[in-house]
Amino acid sequence: MAVTCDFCGRQADGDVVPLTWTTSLERGRVRRFCDECSRTHLRSMEAKLDSDWW
Numbered sequence: 305m306a307v308t309c310d311f312c313g314r315q316a317d318g319d320v321v322p323l324t325w326t327t328s329l330e331r332g333r334v335r336r337f338c339d340e341c342s343r344t345h346l347r348s349m350e351a352k353l354d355s356d357w358w
Contacts, residue, residue: 309338311325311355330354 307316308336309325309326316338324339326349342349 307336309341310335311337311341314338314340328355
């Protein structure tokens, strides 16, 4: 199963989450974000806002 960014839909090569991606736990769900989305929304992530607010 390919790993997909929960924000933009980008897929990682292979079945392993790349080290440059961010993993978050929101309301009991594991969410994964690619490196580009992680950099774009870094301040919101640090403020612990759910990705619905980005």
